[in-house]
Amino acid sequence: MRLTVLGSCGAYPEPGRACSGFAVEESGFRVVLDLGYGTLPRLLELWPSGPDAVVITHEHPDHCADLHGLFRMQYYGRRGRLPLYCPPGVLDRLQGLEPDVSLREVFDVFALPGTWDVGPFELTGVDLPHFVENAGVRLESSRVLAYTGDTGPSPALAELGRNADLFIVEATDRPGDTSGLLMTAAAAGSWARQAGARRLMLTHFWPGNDRFAALAAARAAFSGEVFAASEDDVHALG
Numbered sequence: 731m732r733l734t735v736l737g738s739c740g741a742y743p744e745p746g747r748a749c750s751g752f753a754v755e756e757s758g759f760r761v762v763l764d765l766g767y768g769t770l771p772r773l774l775e776l777w778p779s780g781p782d783a784v785v786i787t788h789e790h791p792d793h794c795a796d797l798h799g800l801f802r803m804q805y806y807g808r809r810g811r812l813p814l815y816c817p818p819g820v821l822d823r824l825q826g827l828e829p830d831v832s833l834r835e836v837f838d839v840f841a842l843p844g845t846w847d848v849g850p851f852e853l854t855g856v857d858l859p860h861f862v863e864n865a866g867v868r869l870e871s872s873r874v875l876a877y878t879g880d881t882g883p884s885p886a887l888a889e890l891g892r893n894a895d896l897f898i899v900e901a902t903d904r905p906g907d908t909s910g911l912l913m914t915a916a917a918a919g920s921w922a923r924q925a926g927a928r929r930l931m932l933t934h935f936w937p938g939n940d941r942f943a944a945l946a947a948a949r950a951a952f953s954g955e956v957f958a959a960s961e962d963d964v965h966a967l968g
């Protein structure tokens with residue numbers, strides 16, 4: 731399993747970066763996890779013909795804005811259909827941008843949370859607490875990759891990331907946030923430890939945050955390898 735970071739920012743992209751997105755490849759099958767602002771051009775540089783499947787964790791635009799670009803590429807470029815795994819709110823957002831076209835002309839939709847076979851992967855979506863319905867996702871094949879999307883602290887995180895080879899956890903560290911619906915880097919480290927994950931990748935950094943400080947906070951709580959998501963970085967799992 732091979733993972734390429736498309737974007738690492740929460741809320742809105744920093745210069746030269748993009749919002750949430752991860753390209754995952756196994757045995758030639760290509761699945762993208764989230765398509766936030768600025769991720770689609772990066773994805774197409776990596777995979778000019780696009781993905782084989784799309785997974786979107788939730789309807790906030792820093793996770794799905796570029797799904798609209800992908801829809802148009804498939805629709806106007808006559809590139810065929812794609813399976814789309816997401817909570818229903820994602821479709822509502824997308825339909826708002828394309829009120830005159832049925833999204834089903836492009837997407838075969840499968841609801842998250844839920845469990846689906848996706849190419850060589852078993853995909854499991856787990857409900858996690860956020861401002862809107864958010865599905866943390868777990869991709870299992872010969873290796874295990876888990877990704878929170880956006881979430882507050884929840885016991886479900888320990889199950890989502892259970893023994894994962896790589897646990898991608900949001901570490902928004904939004905200044906002044908008291909919602910309980912976002913994560914800090916320190917909490918990300920704590921949940922990676924409780925999950926028994928092998929490695930932790932922090933992502934979804936609030937623009938302007940000090941990523942080195944985030945790494946230090948997570949490392950204080952988790953003794954495994956910790957690194958920060960960064961655009962175009964490639965990680966081999968196993």
Ligand SMILES: [Zn+2]
Pocket residue numbers: 740741750790792793880934
């Ligand atoms: Zn977000």
